[in-house]
Amino acid sequence: MSDKTLTPEQAEFQDFCRAWLQENKPAPHPTPLPQAAYEVTDPSHLTYLTEWQAKCYEAGLIASDLPKQYGGHGMTDCQQIASNEVRSAGVPYFINWIGLGMAVPTLLECGTEAQKETFLPPIFSAEHIWCQGFSEPGAGSDLASLQASAVKEGDQWIINGSKVWTSLGHFAQYMLLLARQDKNDKYGGITYFLAPMDQPGITVKPIHKMTGESGFNEVFLDNAIVGDHLRVGNVGDGWKVAMATLTSERGAGVGVGAVVGESPMAVMQQVIQLAKDTRRNGQRVWDDPVWRDRIVKVYERTEASLYNGRRARVKALNGGAMRIPLQGKLTGSEISQSLHQIALGILGLKSSLYVGDEHAPANGKWPLGYMNTYTGTISGGSSEIQRNILGERVLGLAKSK
Amino acid sequence: MTTPKDFGFDDDINMLKDTYAKFLLEQKTTESLRPSLKGTEDPYHGSPRPAYFDTQNWQKTVELGMHAVAIPEAQGGIGMGLVAATALAEEIGRYALPTPLSNNLLAAFILRQAPTDSAKQLLEDMASGLCAALALYGEDGSLEADSTDVQFSDGKLLGSAWYVTDAQKCDVLIVAAQCQDGIDLFRVNRADPTVELSPDRIVDLTRDQARVAFHATDAEPLTEQGQGSRCLNLALPALLTLTAADIAGAAEWQLQATADYAKVRHQFDHPLGFFQAVKHPIVDMMIATDETRSLVYQAAAAFDFDPDDAARCAHLAKSSASDTAEFCANRSTQLHGGIGFTWEADVQIYHKRQMHSQFMFGDGVWQRAKLAELL
Numbered sequence: 001m002s003d004k005t006l007t008p009e010q011a012e013f014q015d016f017c018r019a020w021l022q023e024n025k026p027a028p029h030p031t032p033l034p035q036a037a038y039e040v041t042d043p044s045h046l047t048y049l050t051e052w053q054a055k056c057y058e059a060g061l062i063a064s065d066l067p068k069q070y071g072g073h074g075m076t077d078c079q080q081i082a083s084n085e086v087r088s089a090g091v092p093y094f095i096n097w098i099g100l101g102m103a104v105p106t107l108l109e110c111g112t113e114a115q116k117e118t119f120l121p122p123i124f125s126a127e128h129i130w131c132q133g134f135s136e137p138g139a140g141s142d143l144a145s146l147q148a149s150a151v152k153e154g155d156q157w158i159i160n161g162s163k164v165w166t167s168l169g170h171f172a173q174y175m176l177l178l179a180r181q182d183k184n185d186k187y188g189g190i191t192y193f194l195a196p197m198d199q200p201g202i203t204v205k206p207i208h209k210m211t212g213e214s215g216f217n218e219v220f221l222d223n224a225i226v227g228d229h230l231r232v233g234n235v236g237d238g239w240k241v242a243m244a245t246l247t248s249e250r251g252a253g254v255g256v257g258a259v260v261g262e263s264p265m266a267v268m269q270q271v272i273q274l275a276k277d278t279r280r281n282g283q284r285v286w287d288d289p290v291w292r293d294r295i296v297k298v299y300e301r302t303e304a305s306l307y308n309g310r311r312a313r314v315k316a317l318n319g320g321a322m323r324i325p326l327q328g329k330l331t332g333s334e335i336s337q338s339l340h341q342i343a344l345g346i347l348g349l350k351s352s353l354y355v356g357d358e359h360a361p362a363n364g365k366w367p368l369g370y371m372n373t374y375t376g377t378i379s380g381g382s383s384e385i386q387r388n389i390l391g392e393r394v395l396g397l398a399k400s401k
Numbered sequence: 402m403t404t405p406k407d408f409g410f411d412d413d414i415n416m417l418k419d420t421y422a423k424f425l426l427e428q429k430t431t432e433s434l435r436p437s438l439k440g441t442e443d444p445y446h447g448s449p450r451p452a453y454f455d456t457q458n459w460q461k462t463v464e465l466g467m468h469a470v471a472i473p474e475a476q477g478g479i480g481m482g483l484v485a486a487t488a489l490a491e492e493i494g495r496y497a498l499p500t501p502l503s504n505n506l507l508a509a510f511i512l513r514q515a516p517t518d519s520a521k522q523l524l525e526d527m528a529s530g531l532c533a534a535l536a537l538y539g540e541d542g543s544l545e546a547d548s549t550d551v552q553f554s555d556g557k558l559l560g561s562a563w564y565v566t567d568a569q570k571c572d573v574l575i576v577a578a579q580c581q582d583g584i585d586l587f588r589v590n591r592a593d594p595t596v597e598l599s600p601d602r603i604v605d606l607t608r609d610q611a612r613v614a615f616h617a618t619d620a621e622p623l624t625e626q627g628q629g630s631r632c633l634n635l636a637l638p639a640l641l642t643l644t645a646a647d648i649a650g651a652a653e654w655q656l657q658a659t660a661d662y663a664k665v666r667h668q669f670d671h672p673l674g675f676f677q678a679v680k681h682p683i684v685d686m687m688i689a690t691d692e693t694r695s696l697v698y699q700a701a702a703a704f705d706f707d708p709d710d711a712a713r714c715a716h717l718a719k720s721s722a723s724d725t726a727e728f729c730a731n732r733s734t735q736l737h738g739g740i741g742f743t744w745e746a747d748v749q750i751y752h753k754r755q756m757h758s759q760f761m762f763g764d765g766v767w768q769r770a771k772l773a774e775l776l
Contacts, residue, residue, distance in 0.1 A: 005406050009652065159420065272776055296769035300720050304692035307699045311691075314407045317698060318414045319653075319691075327688055387681040395660040395683060397674030 049095035071121030099123035099130035131172035150179035169217035190238035253261035333376025404702035452569035452609035477528035482705035494650030510639035534571035536562030568611035583627025587620035605757035638715035645722035720768035726755035
């Protein structure tokens with residue numbers, strides 16, 4: 001069944017994507033992959049996922065709409081199609097999600113021509129894995145209070161400080177780095193860099209999360225060196241450039257095909273199935289009207305997010321360009337969290353069985369997934385910060401400071 | 402997804418929506434309503450509230466052709482679909498407008514499902530400006546098709562219909578009644594001496610409502626052989642979507658009014674919106690409203706372009722809308738503080754309209770029970 005609203009070129013590309021994904025779907029890795037790209041720590045998973053991303057890039061499923069000079073495929077309005085097909089094909093996620101989802105839009109918006117030509121192609125092919133160095137132990141939701149220092153010496157910068165919650169830091173070749181060149185100017189004292197990770201001044205140390213996984217790290221910058229040609233934007237414009245990165249992280253950026261895990265609707269369908277398959281107190285959980293109402297309420301919100309995405313592109317109906325896109329990260333993460341809470345409720349005591357227990361339903365996927373939903377509601381600006389942003393930027397309410 | 406990317410909101414429909422919105426803005430709808438409320442405030446000692454019907458507003462609505470939007474061209478209408486009707490319903494909600502147009506739109510979608518000449522004749526009469534209201538509910542207000550308490554036998558209607566919205570603004574009633582073969586729909590003149598109208602005292606200030614008793618009333622069948630329930634079931638997605646659109650429009654008003662108030666009202670040296678305890682729930686109103694709006698547009702598009710999916714999408718839209726109605730009404734009053742609790746503030750007008758709309762054609766819980774059957 002193809003979509004009636006597509007142009008002939010788009011329809012042809014959609015058919016191509018489907019056939020290609022069907023034919024090239026990789027055999028599963030011998031050990032199960034983590035639920036999302038930001039949890040990957042096993043080097044053999046990295047190799048497997050890097051090869052997969054490179055293959056998809058070559059086929060045109062990544063950077064579909066970008067110009068050829070930046071390593072793109074020069075198509076028009078095809079990325080959304082490719083991403084949808086990738087998401088529904090049951091194939092592995094793309095490992096280089098920070099590169100695709102944050103570095104690419106930031107470079108496209110604020111990078112020099114030389115930076116775009118040098119850095120974009122190896123991001124698409126996953127030859128260079130990227131990480132993000134924004135948060136610090138003392139700078140979380142109040143990101144602009146960051147303290148890592150940048151001192152210019154000749155044509156390079158000397159960086160000192162530490163970064164935290166650095167997903168993929170253990171594999172990354174480059175970091176999107178914010179550092180402070182002026183201690184006396186909170187917002188205007190920040191500069192944005194592309195920092196090479198493979199150097200003696202940088203040490204990466206894993207952090208174990210509540211799930212027991214260690215997909216993210218603390219990164220110590222001890223006289224790390226970054227060339228001035230790796231600065232993005234002017235000295236002191238780092239905060240503005242960082243906003244471009246964060247807007248992409250929160251779902252409002254230009255899509256180049258970052259697909260990090262299962263689609264919300266796929267997880268939703270699994271939960272409905274779980275309720276139909278799970279029997280308790282003499283009936284299917286699905287036949288308990290209280291549980292069914294809770295499940296269908298989240299189903300309703302998941303569908304709404306889907307159509308919000310479509311409405312965001314309809315000028316007459318969207319209520320302003322940023323109103324819906326800025327809600328994406330907040331609602332997506334909160335809906336996912338409720339959905340996982342419901343899955344645990346459906347399972348009842350079975351939800352106590354965790355990864356590695358032979359009786360654990362879906363190998364502990366639900367309690368693991370539930371705990372990981374806090375990644376969504378806390379990182380990249382917590383839900384509370386998102387509500388401030390929406391209230392201030394979209395509704396024009398006074399800044400809470 | 403086989404509905405259009407713009408949900409079918411093409412240039413014609415956007416222009417229609419803008420024209421109607423501009424007209425309603427000039428009408429100062431809540432200000433015009435106010436004089437009719439004078440002396441009726443006190444529920445214990447006040448006089449019963451007369452049904453408010455701005456006939457000039459209605460005349461202009463007819464002059465603009467809005468009344469005929471959903472009536473087929475063959476019956477003298479404009480022949481547009483549910484997307485266009487939804488655009489109008491959303492504006493009606495945004496301006497909390499008391500208008501027979503709401504029920505005329507609903508009626509048009511019911512009558513379009515009936516193949517009879519009498520249904521076509523009624524559509525034609527509506528295209529000339531006749532107002533119709535719906536008498537579908539029994540006392541329990543349940544929407545199950547067999548819940549009507551009205552009986553049809555020997556060519557006459559007997560019994561009562563409950564919760565008839567806009568009963569005092571209409572010329573004819575579309576009545577669901579039990580017949581030998583099931584449920585059929587009938588056309589009744591509201592002015593018929595055997596039709597006894599008892600106005601309800603209701604919370605909602607923007608609509609009127611009545612119980613209508615039929616004492617052996619002459620009635621013209623609009624459907625035959627028990628096809629009335631089929632007709633209602635086919636029209637139900639449209640009824641749900643239009644009601645949800647009204648809620649979405651009103652919720653957007655509640656959101657904007659509350660945000661505006663949080664900018665001008667100062668406490669503790671700051672505008673209210675500075676405080677996150679106020680700011681965050683206003684954002685939650687926006688999130689609820691946007692979810693409802695997107696589901697409403699999708700439901701309208703599904704009805705016009707992907708009918709197989711229309712029922713599911715409509716239940717989704719009204720499920721979301723009913724909860725949004727409750728939530729936005731609740732927050733709008735709470736966040737306005739003392740003034741929001743007064744008769745003087747317009748938030749109360751919208752709050753009460755939402756309290757009414759929330760339960761029309763089934764609340765959120767009912768929609769979700771219906772949805773679950775489809776999943």
